[in-house]
Every structure is written in structure tokens, then in C-alpha cells.
Amino acid sequence: MTQTNEHDVVIVGAGPAGSMAAIILAQKGYDVLLLDRYNFPRDKICGDAVPAGTIERLWHYGLKDKIDQAVERGEFYRVDSLLLVSPRGYDIEADLVDGHEGAKSYVAPRMHFDALMQQAAVDSGAKFCQAQAKTPIMENGKVVGVQAQVNGSTQEFYSKVLVGADGVTSVIARNLRPKEEQHEDKHRAIAIRAYIDDIEETPHEVEFYLYKEILPGYAWIFPTGNHSANIGLGMRLDHFRKYNKNLKKMLQEFLDMPAIKKRLLNGGQLHDVATWQLNFGSQANIEYSFDGALLVGDAAGFINPITGGGIYNSTLSAELATQVIEKALQSGDTSQQALQAYDQLCHEAMWDGMKSSHRLQRAFMNFPWLVDILIRFGKQSDSLTQTFLNKL
Numbered sequence: 001m002t003q004t005n006e007h008d009v010v011i012v013g014a015g016p017a018g019s020m021a022a023i024i025l026a027q028k029g030y031d032v033l034l035l036d037r038y039n040f041p042r043d044k045i046c047g048d049a050v051p052a053g054t055i056e057r058l059w060h061y062g063l064k065d066k067i068d069q070a071v072e073r074g075e076f077y078r079v080d081s082l083l084l085v086s087p088r089g090y091d092i093e094a095d096l097v098d099g100h101e102g103a104k105s106y107v108a109p110r111m112h113f114d115a116l117m118q119q120a121a122v123d124s125g126a127k128f129c130q131a132q133a134k135t136p137i138m139e140n141g142k143v144v145g146v147q148a149q150v151n152g153s154t155q156e157f158y159s160k161v162l163v164g165a166d167g168v169t170s171v172i173a174r175n176l177r178p179k180e181e182q183h184e185d186k187h188r189a190i191a192i193r194a195y196i197d198d199i200e201e202t203p204h205e206v207e208f209y210l211y212k213e214i215l216p217g218y219a220w221i222f223p224t225g226n227h228s229a230n231i232g233l234g235m236r237l238d239h240f241r242k243y244n245k246n247l248k249k250m251l252q253e254f255l256d257m258p259a260i261k262k263r264l265l266n267g268g269q270l271h272d273v274a275t276w277q278l279n280f281g282s283q284a285n286i287e288y289s290f291d292g293a294l295l296v297g298d299a300a301g302f303i304n305p306i307t308g309g310g311i312y313n314s315t316l317s318a319e320l321a322t323q324v325i326e327k328a329l330q331s332g333d334t335s336q337q338a339l340q341a342y343d344q345l346c347h348e349a350m351w352d353g354m355k356s357s358h359r360l361q362r363a364f365m366n367f368p369w370l371v372d373i374l375i376r377f378g379k380q381s382d383s384l385t386q387t388f389l390n391k392l
């Protein structure tokens with residue numbers, strides 16, 4: 001039966017993953033409906049570091065002018081180098097690598113970055129609706145749409161393919177994945193983020209502080225320009241629970257460290273302090289495709305376990321998903337059998353990197369002194385610096 005409000009693709013969530021998928025499919029002429037529980041611009045708790053590889057992916061879909069204009073307006077702040085500081089205070093500085101086509105990396109507050117992408121999706125022809133998804137609609141075991149709250153009333157949106165891009169708390173993933181495939185605490189992290197003003201600027205450099213209490217996590221200071229920065233810290237969830245930590249207290253303890261106090265010149269007030277979770281891509285044997293539906297980005301769980309970076313993989317997974325969706329729509333077969341090519345593509349593109357990052361993460365947790373050794377004796381080519389450079 002054809003429903004009156006059926007779309008080729010309904011995408012739940014207009015973060016980087018959902019908007020990327022919407023941009024690509026809408027540019028190819030498909031009928032795409034993009035849903036988000038918020039209107040844009042809206043904040044998303046993040047370190048805001050957007051690597052050059054993501055910028056180039058957006059260039060490929062015609063977003064170069066929009067990005068250049070955001071840089072000109074001062075919304076995206078260019079970063080050229082990275083500083084890693086070890087538990088005992090050794091440090092290593094390295095240049096960030098430009099993209100293959102010359103793109104730079106940026107600290108781009110998500111208030112601006114996500115609004116740019118969501119607008120690009122609409123400009124590409126996707127329809128946008130502010131709606132809070134509640135549950136996928138199933139017919140004979142197949143996903144055929146999503147039920148959502150719109151302005152206080154329940155509406156049903158039907159799809160040939162439903163894309164779950166609703167982030168780490170995804171209702172689509174929760175409903176479609178079996179319980180044993182939900183992320184375990186050792187493949188998750190918890191993090192706190194704030195903005196800080198009136199600080200000493202280290203122009204165009206992102207800073208990572210790796211110290212004993214939070215390893216294999218870290219604290220960061222990412223400049224946003226004008227003597228302000230995104231500042232925060234994150235750690236593995238099992239570690240956090242085991243030691244009964246309090247993130248706000250930990251952030252204060254970080255700010256009170258003599259070296260950090262000196263670094264920030266006793267700098268300004270924190271604002272927009274908030275916590276959020278991360279799902280790593282290191283958990284094996286979980287599905288990303290279902291009968292009539294796919295998961296992309298954080299809803300699938302593609303964050304790198306050592307850097308905490310997820311924007312690159314969100315846009316990558318969206319791109320891979322659109323390849324499979326396009327074939328499925330062309331053949332008229334949107335069954336799990338047709339869509340599961342997506343699992344294979346994700347595995348090929350990301351799994352080796354996730355596995356090696358997970359190994360490094362475990363090593364840092366068990367042997368924190370390893371970080372001192374790597375940073376003290378490491379050069380630009382050392383594996384730790386390279387991991388951060390490549391995966392940020």
C-alpha cells in the first residue's frame with residue numbers, strides 16, 4: 001500500500017551524519033525527509049574539531065563556498081598544529097596534515113557547523129521537519145517508517161528506507177538492535193565540555209593533555225579565536241564508574257593544575273558547561289543494517305576510541321550508506337539482504353583503524369607511563385602523534 005506521506009528516504013537526526021546523507025541523496029534527486037527534534041542552529045556537545053578530511057568531503061558536495069564564508073565570518077577557526085602533553089609534563093608539537101586537496105582543519109562550534117550542513121541539505125532539496133522520533137513503524141518485521149511527535153501530536157512518516165542518524169541516544173538503534181548488541185561500557189565514554197573566554201591564546205593549535213586520572217581519556221583546549229576556547233575532558237565509561245568520578249569536579253581539578261592555570265592566565269569564566277556520551281566503533285559483531293533501515297554516525301557507534309573524534313566517520317558512514325541506499329532504491333529491494341552490503345563497506349573502511357586504536361587505548365589504561373615514553377622520545381612520525389593526526 002502506498003502511503004500519502006511516503007518518502008524515498010526518511011532520515012532521523014540532522015547532525016553531520018544525517019545531513020550528509022540528506023545532501024547526497026537529495027542532490028541525486030531522491031525524495032528525502034530530514035527530521036530533527038530541534039530547529040537549527042542548535043548546540044551539540046562536542047570538542048568542535050573538524051578534520052581536513054571532513055572539510056574535503058563537504059567540498060565534494062559543493063559546500064566549499066559556504067565553508068569559506070563561515071571562515072570569513074569567524075565561525076570556523078583554522079588549526080595548523082597539535083600539542084600533546086604527557087602525565088609527567090613532556091610534550092610534543094606537530095603540524096596537522098592538510099587534506100589531499102589542500103583543505104585545512106578547523107575548530108567549528110557545532111552551533112555553526114551543524115547549521116551549515118542542515119541548511120545545505122535543505123538547499124540540496126531535502127525537506128526538513130522539526131519532529132521527535134519515537135519509534136520505527138514495522139510491517140511484517142520490516143521498517144516502513146517512523147512515528148514522531150510534531151507540535152504535540154503524533155505523526156507517521158513512511159519511507160522506503162529509514163536512516164537512523166539520531167546520535168548516541170538513538171531511538172532507532174535502541175528499537176532495532178537486539179539487547180546484546182547495545183554498546184558495553186568499555187566501548188563507551190563520558191565527557192564534559194565548556195567554552196572559556198579571556199584566555200592566553202596559542203594561535204591555531206589544538207592541545208591534548210593526557211594524565212593519569214583520566215587515561216586512556218584526555219583533557220583538551222581547542223581555540224575558537226578571540227581568546228576563547230572549547231575546553232573539556234572525557235574518559236572511558238567503565239573507568240568513570242569504577243572510580244566513582246564527578247566530571248564537573250574533574251574539570252575544575254584540571255583548571256586548577258598549576259601548569260593549566262599558568263597556561264590560561266587564570267582566564268575567564270566557563271559557560272555552556274554540559275556532559276554527553278560517546279559510543280566507540282571498537283565493539284565487534286554489531287549490525288548497522290536492518291530490513292528497511294540503516295544506522296549512520298553515532299547512532300551506529302563509529303567514534304574513534306583513542307581520539308574521541310566522530311565527525312569524520314559520521315560523514316563517511318553517511319556516504320557509504322547512500323551508495324547502498326541508491327542501489328536498493330534502483331532495484332526496488334530494500335530488504336536487509338540488500339542493505340547489508342553497508343555493514344561490509346563500514347567494516348572495510350573503519351574496522352582496522354578501530355581495532356588498532358582500541359589496542360592503544362587498552363595499553364594507555366594499563367600502562368600510563370607508556371604515554372610519557374611515547375611523547376618524550378616520539379618524533380613527528382611516532383605512532384601516537386600519527387594516530388591523533390590521522391584520526392582527529
Ligand SMILES: Cc1cc2nc3c(=O)[nH]c(=O)nc-3n(C[C@H](O)[C@H](O)[C@H](O)COP(=O)(O)OP(=O)(O)OC[C@H]3O[C@@H](n4cnc5c(N)ncnc54)[C@H](O)[C@@H]3O)c2cc1C
Nearest residue numbers: 013015016017037046047048049133166167297298310311
Ligand atoms: C564531549 C564530546 C567531544 C567531542 N569532540 C569531538 C571533536 O572534537 N571532533 C570530532 O570529530 N568528534 C567529536 N565528538 C564526537 C562527535 O560529537 C560525534 O561523533 C558526532 O556529533 C556524531 O554525529 P551524528 O550526526 O552521528 O550525531 P549527532 O551529532 O549527535 O546528531 C544527532 C542528531 O539527531 C537528533 N536527534 C536525536 N534524537 C532524536 C529523535 N528522537 N528524533 C529526532 N531527532 C533526534 C539530535 O537533535 C541531533 O541533531 C565529541 C563528542 C563528545 C560527546
